[in-house]
Amino acid sequence: MTAIDDLPPLRDVIARHGLSALKSLGQNFLLDLNLTSRIARASGAFDDELVIEVGPGPGGLTRALLAAGARKVVAIERDPRCLAALAEIAERHPGRLEVIEGDALEVDIGGLVAADAAARGTPGARARICANLPYNVATPLLVGWLRADPWPPWWSSATLMFQREVAERIVATEADDAYGRLGVLAGWRADSKILFDLSPQAFTPPPKVTSSVVRVVPRAAPLAVDPDRLERVVAAAFGQRRKMLRQSLKPLGPGILEALAAARIEPTRRAEEIDVAGFVRLTNALG
């Protein structure tokens, strides 16, 4: 295993701080520093950007991000047992690691990024997200980041670990079986790509499924539509995905056939056949 810093091996850190993995917190740790370095590098060149990491755990990926040249990492961790291990990393990299104890779903991460930018006199500067996400909150976190307001958002890219099945839903288009609500939201606001897979054995303890690293880059100018209304239309359409749109969209109220015509979509089509631009046209036509 390649040494990326002079901190002790992660297995020793875990043993010393009693960090037995908790299933309830989605804890599957990456202890192979070659792999954490690969994920950190997949985030791209850090230049002078801030990096946001959700769920640093014992700090394997955190160490890789710092070694790869992140100016500063802000890491949000829910498990207080991990704080002492992370403090050792912060001590070794003065001023470059800030650890926030809390639930990433509750923390105002955009506010933290704005505060960092203001303190440096670079208002509007954005952050990269890089994380081996806890699987139980990975999708809600990504959905929140994709729905950020204002847009373009506070993040310039996100390099994230997901279960392979979720990764496929994120990158899916109307040509794919995995296409659904997540694919429409991600396709509307971002460009997403699966970079590589990791087998369960890469993690301690191994999860039941294969994982994928996905890179998500926000679009500068997504098609204009109200996110809440788009979400309502897409939810209705995919709520009955095998039905024709003229049927599945009925709960949205009157005027469905007229809106479908205005959006140039045959009423006999099904949700899984409609691309992102089609859903945007339909939502705007529904008014």
Ligand SMILES: C[S@@+](CC[C@H](N)C(=O)[O-])C[C@H]1O[C@@H](n2cnc3c(N)ncnc32)[C@H](O)[C@@H]1O
């Ligand atoms: C899959 S582990 C990844 C740990 C570490 N980054 C690694 O790669 O070895 C997920 C981490 O997220 C933390 N976590 C779980 N839910 C969280 C939440 N809602 N907010 C912040 N951290 C959370 C867990 O305690 C755990 O440390």
